[in-house]
Amino acid sequence: MDNRRLTVGSLKENTVKPLTNNFKNEKKSTKKDIKRGVKSEKIDVVQNNRIYKIIPEANHTLLDTALNQKQKLSFKCKKGTCGQCMINVLRGMEYLEEPTNKEHKKLEAKVNKGYRLACQAMVK
Numbered sequence: 001m002d003n004r005r006l007t008v009g010s011l012k013e014n015t016v017k018p019l020t021n022n023f024k025n026e027k028k029s030t031k032k033d034i035k036r037g038v039k040s041e042k043i044d045v046v047q048n049n050r051i052y053k054i055i056p057e058a059n060h061t062l063l064d065t066a067l068n069q070k071q072k073l074s075f076k077c078k079k080g081t082c083g084q085c086m087i088n089v090l091r092g093m094e095y096l097e098e099p100t101n102k103e104h105k106k107l108e109a110k111v112n113k114g115y116r117l118a119c120q121a122m123v124k
């Protein structure tokens, strides 16, 4: 049985929001970043129909990296339990460590489809 609650808005056509980007907060690499080992390549992720471009910063979680760069990823617990920070990685998976046990437990098969928990995904 489908327990979804239908509202007038959910029955209207074209109510699904198209993907938008958040490039206005995009940060360019500076000489200081390069010295610190910050790469100029980006990790492209989608969360809540928005695309975020995150510059990898080694040894930080993807969530902390994004927040440091003023990218407003949604999150709640930062412990890998709520799932609020779930993202789909479009590009740059090679900059992330392998999914953790918490990610496998929370996301199950979605891990194999590029989904990650930003609060648990460590940048290499």
Ligand code: FES
Pocket (backbone or CB within 6 Å): 075, 076, 077, 078, 079, 080, 081, 082, 083, 084, 085, 086, 117, 118, 119, 120
């Ligand atoms: S913030 Fe709760 S799982 Fe990442």
